[in-house]
Amino acid sequence: MAKIKENSFIYADPQKCLGCKNCGLACALAHAGCDLQTAVAGKRQLQPRNSVVKAGDMFMPIQCRQCEDAPCAQACPTGAIRQEDGLVKINEQNCVGCKVCSMVCPFGAIVVTPVPNAEPNRKTKRGKALKCDLCFSSVRKDGQLTCACVEACPTQAVMLVDPEGYRTKILEARAKELAKAHSVAKQKRA
Amino acid sequence: MNKDYKFVDQAIEELLPKVKEAGLDTVWDRFKSMQPQCGFGELGICCRICWKGPCRIDPFGNGSQRGICGADAHTIVARNLIRGIAAGAAAHSDHGRHIALTLLEVAEGHAPAYCIKDEKKLMSVAARLGLSTEGKNVRQVAKEVALATLEDFSRQNSSIPCSWARQTMTAERAEKLTALGVMPHNIDAVVAGIMNRTHVGCDADPVNLLLGGLKGALADYTGMYLSTELSDVIFGTPEPVITTANLGVLKEDAVNIAVHGHNPLLSEIICDVAGSMDEEARQAGAKEGINIVGVCCTGNEVMARRGIPLATNYLSQEMAVLTGAVDAMVVDVQCIMPSLGVLQECYHTQLITTMATNKIPGAVHVEFTEKTALEDARRVVELAIEAYKRRDKNKINIPQYKETAIVGFSAEAVFAALSKLNKEDPLKPLLDNIVNGNIQGVALFAGCSTTRVAQDHNFVTIARELARHNVLLLATGCGAGAFAKLGLMTQEATEAYAGDSLKAVLTAVGEAAGLNGPLPLVLHMGSCVDNTRAVTVATALANKLGVDLDKLPVVASAPEAMSEKAVAIGTWAVTLGIPTHLGIIPQVTGSSLVTEVLTDKLKDLVGGYFIVETDPLRAAGKLYEVIRERRKALGI
Ligand code: SF4
Ligand code: SF4
Ligand code: SF4
Numbered sequence: 001m002a003k004i005k006e007n008s009f010i011y012a013d014p015q016k017c018l019g020c021k022n023c024g025l026a027c028a029l030a031h032a033g034c035d036l037q038t039a040v041a042g043k044r045q046l047q048p049r050n051s052v053v054k055a056g057d058m059f060m061p062i063q064c065r066q067c068e069d070a071p072c073a074q075a076c077p078t079g080a081i082r083q084e085d086g087l088v089k090i091n092e093q094n095c096v097g098c099k100v101c102s103m104v105c106p107f108g109a110i111v112v113t114p115v116p117n118a119e120p121n122r123k124t125k126r127g128k129a130l131k132c133d134l135c136f137s138s139v140r141k142d143g144q145l146t147c148a149c150v151e152a153c154p155t156q157a158v159m160l161v162d163p164e165g166y167r168t169k170i171l172e173a174r175a176k177e178l179a180k181a182h183s184v185a186k187q188k189r190a
Numbered sequence: 191m192n193k194d195y196k197f198v199d200q201a202i203e204e205l206l207p208k209v210k211e212a213g214l215d216t217v218w219d220r221f222k223s224m225q226p227q228c229g230f231g232e233l234g235i236c237c238r239i240c241w242k243g244p245c246r247i248d249p250f251g252n253g254s255q256r257g258i259c260g261a262d263a264h265t266i267v268a269r270n271l272i273r274g275i276a277a278g279a280a281a282h283s284d285h286g287r288h289i290a291l292t293l294l295e296v297a298e299g300h301a302p303a304y305c306i307k308d309e310k311k312l313m314s315v316a317a318r319l320g321l322s323t324e325g326k327n328v329r330q331v332a333k334e335v336a337l338a339t340l341e342d343f344s345r346q347n348s349s350i351p352c353s354w355a356r357q358t359m360t361a362e363r364a365e366k367l368t369a370l371g372v373m374p375h376n377i378d379a380v381v382a383g384i385m386n387r388t389h390v391g392c393d394a395d396p397v398n399l400l401l402g403g404l405k406g407a408l409a410d411y412t413g414m415y416l417s418t419e420l421s422d423v424i425f426g427t428p429e430p431v432i433t434t435a436n437l438g439v440l441k442e443d444a445v446n447i448a449v450h451g452h453n454p455l456l457s458e459i460i461c462d463v464a465g466s467m468d469e470e471a472r473q474a475g476a477k478e479g480i481n482i483v484g485v486c487c488t489g490n491e492v493m494a495r496r497g498i499p500l501a502t503n504y505l506s507q508e509m510a511v512l513t514g515a516v517d518a519m520v521v522d523v524q525c526i527m528p529s530l531g532v533l534q535e536c537y538h539t540q541l542i543t544t545m546a547t548n549k550i551p552g553a554v555h556v557e558f559t560e561k562t563a564l565e566d567a568r569r570v571v572e573l574a575i576e577a578y579k580r581r582d583k584n585k586i587n588i589p590q591y592k593e594t595a596i597v598g599f600s601a602e603a604v605f606a607a608l609s610k611l612n613k614e615d616p617l618k619p620l621l622d623n624i625v626n627g628n629i630q631g632v633a634l635f636a637g638c639s640t641t642r643v644a645q646d647h648n649f650v651t652i653a654r655e656l657a658r659h660n661v662l663l664l665a666t667g668c669g670a671g672a673f674a675k676l677g678l679m680t681q682e683a684t685e686a687y688a689g690d691s692l693k694a695v696l697t698a699v700g701e702a703a704g705l706n707g708p709l710p711l712v713l714h715m716g717s718c719v720d721n722t723r724a725v726t727v728a729t730a731l732a733n734k735l736g737v738d739l740d741k742l743p744v745v746a747s748a749p750e751a752m753s754e755k756a757v758a759i760g761t762w763a764v765t766l767g768i769p770t771h772l773g774i775i776p777q778v779t780g781s782s783l784v785t786e787v788l789t790d791k792l793k794d795l796v797g798g799y800f801i802v803e804t805d806p807l808r809a810a811g812k813l814y815e816v817i818r819e820r821r822k823a824l825g826i
């Protein structure tokens with residue numbers, strides 16, 4: 001059986017975040033498929049899928065962690081949320097806007113809001129669940145994902161974390177330290 | 191270096207890889223590492239006016255729609271914009287004040303390095319200001335002109351407009367602007383007024399703020415106008431002169447001194463003393479003595495008046511140092527990149543600052559005063575000769591590109607050339623050709639160069655396109671620098687790019703003026719402070735036609751604008767009734783209201799308006815369309 005890979009996710013380093021909200025602008029634009037000037041000139045109401053939050057004197061954008069055992073997916077009564085292509089995806093077609101997912105998400109990462117520019121009417125507000133989708137539709141030429149928030153952050157606080165790679169780096173770093181300590185100890189003994 | 195970045199200027203293209211080898215940063219590298227730039231700033235919806243802020247408005251309508259004090263996007267954008275205009279007006283008018291004070295010192299005999307080079311101009315300026323010259327000697331007239339000019343900085347009666355504004359535009363325009371309440375009475379008071387009304391908790395009405403901006407822009411106009419005219423009085427009014435432009439004007443075997451900035455007060459004197467110090471340069475080993483070249487608008491000033499070659503324009507100023515052949519870069523005020531101070535760590539070029547209010551870390555400061563101008567200029571040249579001795583031959587890399595440039599088309603020079611065709615009525619040939627359609631209209635290119643577009647590309651593209659449609663082209667500032675560097679101020683360019691009827695007119699005037707061929711395709715009217723020269727021509731045309739400026743088939747374009755001065759210039763051009771193109775998106779689009787006023791509503795108010803178009807070919811199309819519209823309205 002093929003090994004199941006952990007989902008990558010967006011993480012921002014609160015030590016580096018200045019709270020400028022540019023990641024939010026970029027996120028909203030990435031999902032609108034147009035540039036800033038066009039969006040503003042067309043008075044488009046766009047919704048970022050992250051929120052820049054202040055906690056004490058630290059800032060950081062919060063967004064979906066792409067949980068491996070996602071409460072949102074468990075809870076969704078219409079089955080609109082599922083694991084797919086290495087992330088937790090919401091199928092907007094199936095979403096009825098019941099907000100169960102946004103209530104169970106431990107990170108507050110889901111907003112249920114009218115889809116940008118869909119005309120609400122007396123029957124429906126056209127609300128759908130929106131969250132970070134790792135900009136999955138924008139794949140670079142070299143096959144890598146490009147996440148709008150990562151590219152937008154002026155202090156490079158935002159990163160796309162590949163958990164396996166991240167862990168490997170930590171393991172290697174610690175191993176190096178330990179190996180060095182061992183060899184020092186050995187020399188001392190000798 | 192950004193690979194996608196294209197250069198029209200081959201000299202830059204050639205030099206850049208060498209810069210990279212040396213591991214140095216240029217303006218384009220810094221631009222790249224600055225990406226992406228802040229979206230809130232681009233839209234103009236970030237406010238830092240008080241320390242409860244910074245506040246920013248969510249342009250997508252979800253988050254904050256008002257700053258902490260309650261200012262909305264429209265108020266914030268309008269306040270930011272007019273503060274920029276105030277800064278532009280302050281820059282130009284302080285320059286003008288400096289010139290006016292120098293004229294006063296000349297009149298009082300306290301500035302031995304200076305004299306009145308153009309008495310005729312002095313007299314015409316006096317007449318324009320309503321001063322009688324009868325029975326007065328030159329010095330007396332100069333003193334009265336200087337004092338009358340300084341009144342435009344000090345008048346407290348707000349019902350009397352600035353003389354330099356009132357006397358230089360059509361009477362109809364002056365009345366209209368007075369009725370709108372936007373005629374300045376005192377340049378300084380208007381600048382201070384903008385700072386006042388934009389303080390936290392003051393003017394919050396975006397339209398009222400923008401009207402304040404128009405007034406600020408007219409204060410800028412006033413400061414520019416007097417600056418140009420009084421500079422002509424002291425240093426002479428430009429006349430056509432043939433020179434060269436681009437980095438190839440640097441000489442390997444000379445002590446190269448680059449004069450850079452905007453104010454001609456010191457650079458003129460450097461040119462005066464350099465001749466007498468040639469021998470010292472030769473003794474130091476420079477076979478060709480001293481070679482003065484210009485950068486940016488100080489460059490344009492000495493180019494237009496003395497035919498001093500121009501090394502490069504604003505954005506590529508670092509390139510001059512990176513040739514390794516500039517021994518001193520002498521700077522005065524405005525548009526001087528602080529990075530020049532850093533480049534000195536790798537190159538021998540001596541950066542010399544000269545103005546008390548413009549110092550740069552890394553530079554040697556030689557404080558300039560009018561009284562000691564001669565000694566100051568000599569000191570600067572000495573420093574250059576000393577630096578020459580420290581040159582590293584291995585670092586010399588002068589791209590061998592330079593173009594001929596016929597420059598120096600002041601309004602007076604244009605009228606003089608036309609008078610060769612009709613002595614009694616010099617304007618008639620120009621007017622006739624406009625009326626019969628040989629010349630479809632006039633376009634003034636102004637403004638800076640910016641990293642937001644490929645340097646010089648917009649200028650060149652729009653100019654060629656409009657020339658093809660028989661539009662007469664004027665240029666100032668770093669736009670003029672672009673055209674000079676790239677060979678559009680030549681007779682060959684006229685042959686190559688002008689439409690047939692424009693070519694015929696330029697040839698007739700050029701031949702009559704003794705140029706043995708056509709006038710150049712683009713007429714160089716001077717530095718950016720000299721944009722008012724174009725207004726002199728336009729106002730003369732309007733008066734002759736008996737219409738106001740907003741009826742003329744005249745347009746302006748700042749296709750690569752970046753500075754606050756450019757914001758002010760563009761705004762007064764519009765206020766005078768001239769449709770003005772911007773080739774970059776101004777930082778106002780976060781307010782639909784401000785955007786609408788600038789690009790549309792102003793048309794009803796003052797006749798001029800902004801045309802924002804980033805594609806140069808489409809921009810040319812739009813400008814030509816405006817010219818056609820105006821011709822139609824005039825019935826020509
Ligand atoms: S939305 Fe919340 S619960 Fe669902 S995967 Fe993302 S972080 Fe987990
Ligand atoms: S809001 Fe949509 S995605 Fe979320 S639980 Fe309800 S139906 Fe599912
Ligand atoms: S762009 Fe970067 S610095 Fe700005 S709010 Fe987002 S994470 Fe923070």
Ligand code: SF4
Binds near residue numbers: 238242256
């Ligand atoms: S002036 Fe108003 S909008 Fe500006 S920073 Fe202060 S509170 Fe914010």
